Amino acid sequence: MTAPTHVALELDDIQRGVLSPRPTPYAATYILFRIDDRAHGRELMRRVRAAVTSAADTVNPLGETWVSVALTFHGLKALGVPPQALETFAWEFRQGMAARATALGDVGESGPEHWEAPLGTSDVHVVLVAVAPDSARLEAAVDRARPAYHRLSGVTAIWRQNCHALPTEAEPFGYRDGISHPAVEGSGFAGSNPLAPPLKAGEFVLGYPDELGGVQTPQPDILGRNGTYVAFRKLHQRVAAFRQYLRDNSTGPEDEELLAAKLMGRWRSGAPLALSPSCDDPGLGADPRRNNAFLYERDDPAGFVTPGGCHIRRGNPRDAAVAGEPRLHRMIRRGTAYGPPLPEGVLEDDGADRGLMFTFIGAHLGRQFEFVQSEWMNDGVFFGAAGTRDPIVGANDGSGDFTVPRRPLRRRLRALPRFVVTRGGEYCFMPGLNALSWLGDLKD
Template sequence: MTSQPDRGTRSVTVLARIADDRVEALRKTLREAGTPFAHVPGVHVVRLVVVEDVVAQVRPAVWRWKARLLDLVVHAGRGPRPDRLPHPYLLLTATVDGPQERFFAGMRALGPQADAIWEHCTGYPGSERAAGFVRFFVERSQRADYTFAGAPGGTVGELREAAGMRRRLAALAAEGNAGRVPALTTSGPAPVPQRPRAVVSEALRLGDIQGMVLRGFGHHHAAAHLFLRFAGPDAARSWLGELAPRVTSAAEVQERPNRALHLGLSHAGLAALGVTGAELDAFPDEFRAGMYAREAALSPGRGTGPWAAPFDRPGAVHAVLMVSATTREILDASLRELRAGTGPDAGVTVAGEIRGDRLLADRGGRRTFVEHFGFADGLSTPKIDGYDEGAGDELLPPGEFVLGLPDVDGDAAGRGIPADLARNGSFLVYRKLEQDVAAFRETTAAVADRFEGGAGDVAAALVGRAIDGSSLERCPVASHVRRANPLGTLPGGIRLSRRHMMLRRGIPYGPELPDGVPDDARERGLLFLAVVGDIHRQFEFVQTQWMADGNVFGRGGEQDVFTTAGGPGARVLVEGEPPAYVPIPRPLVTCRGGEYFLLPGLTALAALAGRTGR
């Protein structure tokens, strides 16, 4: 297993359930004893907070007139509803030097002082049992989406603000200890350590990384995704042994091949290949659970109700085989060849297939890729240090997308996952998003008379860009583009946004619906593919905190219209003089299924194929 680096400053977050009848006793202990853990060696900042059954959402005492006007429009003067928790929790947040296990061992050395606090939490073993003590905290540790500014640059006010933003814990506490801590936003994480470019470049083993991780194959205009199931480990490994050498590496991207092949494996797929239980348990919670189990939080109010085969039950898809090509003819030839190697005799069956095609249109005087609502797509993507040209905040550490390499925290991405499975791999977020083009056109037309530019301006306000992809002079605060990447508009500025970026590799599916043509009831939409190094911090954070929740943008329960919003009574506020509501009577986009996959490095694929039963 990859160990946590021994040096460097990192955040530690522990969320432990308090026994229901012990809250007042714990409060009394904290008032009298304070926080003794501040004396543990290597601690910069530490704080304990009791998270109660009801977490009030505090509104500012002083408002600017625009903020007060917006609050009156959105909330009608009523305060936001509280977030109700099923149980009280004790939250420990700290910034420490070295690995968290060292900090936990230092807490144990306090003996009775530690016991006096943690004995009020369920499952606490006491400080006398060294292994049990550390395990108690490791099991309740959460990967935090923040870093305290314990070094120069962070103020006491910022630290107190971060520790006080407890309402973000409501969703986690409702899940118990199985979830992870949503972000407690501060002025931003510590700066990414500067490394010599030559060292980072050397770390990117292009020949071992799947090609789609570093490039999107924009010259490929046709794609097909085959969803596979494995009948048994021996047959599946034999099939994988034949396939693995054909998977396209990042080293081949520069040659602009006319076809490409990539393979993703779900947690259920790794199990079907015979990966051991201990290895499977080392993967992050969200990957182990699978997207089906997470969808209730990702799509509030909908869950997996609209999902269709092959995603209609947990673990139904073991692998996704992604083929792309410059032409349909080349794609079809590749598919015939790949399908010939599957079937009941091969122990690998095709559970489903989706085809995608690039859509081209004239936008701003040039031919560009568009999605089904007509907007230019694929205009910007994060740059990777050591691979792309750029400087400063333009470049993200490679570990944001490639496991085993440094991420924005300076940690090795995917630490804890066995190296022979994780090294040079990535996580793939896969979602089939059906777009209701007729509903989108009806929605924008219904309020067109309230906008100077008519329906086009309505659409641009909802998306956050003009139809040709150009930026708006005043991008609406809660538009889709701004929710996906708030840039410097939220506390924490650009450093906060850097923590939640993804490499998008999607492609439209289904036929276009020309302007003026009635709804033909045919399926069309976007195959959303995102490459990340941390599913929770990157994809799930953006989906749950920025897309499905409007609080951070001052919009209460208002959701993004292109991911979760829509239905009776749903509406979106568009700023202006005066502001206007856009009703969303039915969903514009509906998720029809998805899964989390591992994109193993090519060496890892070969090793998986060569395993024998254990």
């Protein structure tokens, strides 16, 4: 079947957290709940429906503030969703993130046996996320949502993670984050790369044609339509170890920053190597009209400017043939820092827990999130370097290396350690607003 050239999304039924760019700066919190009483769980769905903002509602008395809610497979079961409906959800979602650990590279110290409780267990049923421009408005958003679960003895809050984004938009390793996001047909939100046409809505929202012309919708239609899949991951970042590795493998401060840029594909400011190959350009890095407007294959097929194995080129090969036509592996990615920043220049670990709460949003867990994790982040066969891993977030174990193409001799970094450790995560389904009402009205 051929997908239409334009689709009108039902924005009033899609949760705002699916498509809306986050404010800058912002604060966020993730709260997990366990449902012990089915009736109270359904009441939670009815109440939270009033707190969740739709993608059509961009005017809020609290400013750029909203609340989103998602459920795990165990959560849908706890609400009493019929088995025949549960079987229509993606099989990766039904298995859960912990069961998919090997495919995702969550092994060794990142394995589920080491995850922070209760992440990855059957106790996690509901995930509530609140986003706001600052901590004060974030707490106001949480207060607005609190009546949804207050005095429901059969619903228990079991975990919370507060997050923040600095005015510099830097993540714990010091790079500007949140730069790249795709344009979604019918969403009304522009993508960050003016050279890339919008992707079909069905790549991100269930119930619409995707890049292949297919339509994925869990059943019944009122439950699946206008929903999406979400992967939440708590990723601990070893900032001191990362800084020390840069120091040990560089000839001086300037070379250290160049090496950091080659590993990421961007300078710390967010300026891409593709547009500023020899030195950082903070003005370019801070300009959302320019800092993502580039391609690879057209101008740098061999990776002499932006190495093929660097983080951003692995995560989004852009116009490379491996990226696929149609473009099947793009995803909406959001990251929010947590924990105190490590002071500048410190090379010793202070023992604090810091890192990123990573969020994937997409309609295809398998060919989007899992494919990118297994084939692009944890293998390099797609660009001719089989067995290599992403130097920043890959499942490195000290035996891998990273190559910087250059003339006359390439530069090779050896013994890459693991800089990012998975502390836990969940696969979730983020329903449309009508689906929240449907879940609240379920009967035994």
